[in-house]
Amino acid sequence: MSDVIDSYVKTEYQAGFVTDVESETIAPGLSEEVIRFISAKKNEPQWLLDWRLNAFRLWQEMDEPDWAKLDYPKINLDEISFYSAPKSMDDAPKSLDEVDPELIETYNKLGIPLHEQAVLAGVAVDVVFDSVSIVTTFKEKLAEAGVIFCPISEAVHQYPDLVKKYLGSVVPQKDNYFATLNCAVFSDGSFVYIPKGVRCPMELSTYFRINEANTGQFERTLIVADEGSHVSYLEGCTAPMRDENQLHAAVVELVCMDDAEIKYSTVQNWYPGDENGVGGIYNFVTKRGVCHQNAKISWTQVETGSAITWKYPSVILRGDNSIGEFYSVALTRNYQQADTGTKMIHLGKNTKSTIISKGISAGKSSNAYRGLVRMSPRADGARNFTQCDSLLIGDQCSAHTFPYIESKHPNAIIEHEATTSKVSDDQLFLCLQRGIGAEKAVSMIVNGFCKEVFKELPMEFAVEAGKLLEVSLEGSVG
């Protein structure tokens, strides 16, 4: 079967394309002047400029971390431009006819509706009547419920008290090299506030944030769910997103007040580099949430893109009886490297956490799970269940598991299960013997392996995620 497997593994990214749209970009490199420039461009208040500058000073004292199981050349920040104005609509494609047909084909394979295709491909918004009307209806409904969902740059002006109170409250400014860098230079992102007792009437999807293109590089997201509220947030999309920036360092902060619930789902499909490991996005993300009493945060992620993924969505279980969950599928192929997992910090009594991680490695890729479960001396009756499964396709990839467990409470219960398996010749042959082609067979086996995680995704997202894996594994087998 090895030939069959080889050809999957060498599949090309389905959306290799180049854009040469001009944008307003400042000279590469990072300095205090650059930060002042960014802040001024956004017309930010003094407190935010000071906050950025403070982060910059902290960052200058820090070193890039090297503990992850990742191998990449040192990032030269002097070559990176830290500000790029949103692209002018004049330069954007005027309709889908002007978009790379290959990209459209990928969208079709993923079953993405036409108006969303236009948005994803960056077609000028005023041409996309459908989506504009959708966005308007969407905003009206949210306003009725009192939900705030807007770009964080806008929230800084409209809801300064909320932003000031919670920005940096979960991920401190000096948290880590990449998060601190983000504090200094963040471009834009989402701000969400759900008032007390409100159940957000719809899933909040970044699809609808079409007015802010090109914010992917140093994205900053802040979600505050007030007491007894509930929200489901969808980030990213299964379709390949266009982005010319190599370094991504996003920060996501979730504040989940008493009895509130936040469900945060991500599908990440940034450009992973070519078959030989050239190019691709370096994705260094800090995601963390804090749960107060009886609160619940659930992270679900499907990671198939990026050359380098460094990402540990975490939950601080501060309040008693709070719950943290992490469900993850990470697929690596060719020369992709992923070091991803979670941290569950149990501070409150009777706190519970569940970790289900599914790593799939193909080609020459490396896929590592890194997780920390910490039970504090106060975490009476706390328990954790962790399950890490790795699936290998072919014999040149690798899977690693680094579980860290720190228990400072005698009656905390921590369970850890780990398995590693291969897509076996027996399984492939069974499918072939029933007439199912090799390509479909591999995709079916891999999707079956991920089922426990996919069922945590909102319905349409789950269907898309399944298709995404199928497309990602697609090969040239006839």
Place this chain on the structure above:
Amino acid sequence: MLKIKNLQVKVEDKTILKGLSLDIKPGEVHAIMGPNGSGKSTLGYVLSGREGYEVSGGSATLNGDNLLELDADERAKKGLFLAFQYPVEIPGVSNMEFLKASVDTVRDYQGKEALSTVDFMKLAREKCKAVNLDPNFLKRGVNEGFSGGEKKRSEIMQMMLLEPSLCILDETDSGLDIDALQVVADGVNACRDENRAFIIVTHYQRLLDYIVPDKVHVLSDGKIIKSGGKELALELEEKGYSWIEKA
């Protein structure tokens, strides 16, 4: 229907089949018996196109098509079905999903109209009933946590669903109790018709009490050393394989 001429097969440089010939006509049931290591399972695998079996000589055609040139899934689409001796688990993939994919591809290849999900479910439930499987079986993962008997009944159910023209049963009777054996045999017998042929690979005569073969072949050391009618199986049961091997 199936014509095998002087077939020679190697596995990792070891010759397993050493010139096997067989001619099976539509509607016939042929039993292949033989001691362990005689090459019985190899025959099923090489005909169905499993990798790792190198054909070093001879030929095999199914309805005129050169089987040995086709990919495994092509052979399946052309109506060759192998019921596995040890069906493998595919965790998380439901039987329904798996069988629908299988039936869809095969029907598509045969130029038949695709079944709607409703029609497919109706058909699948009916076949489950025929082999005494709870229809909830369709929601479970492929062979996941199945008992030995359930796995074998599932294989027969798949065969009934796909309506192949040539069915190879690889020691389907192994590990079955008498009731399960009866169910499996009933399933096979229900599928017997003038256009369909069977190769029943078995170690014991027992199964042939329930599925009465037209011909019985004894395979030993990679060759058919004796062929006869159904009474040959009884004779073997009585006298053992050494009786023929010595002769």
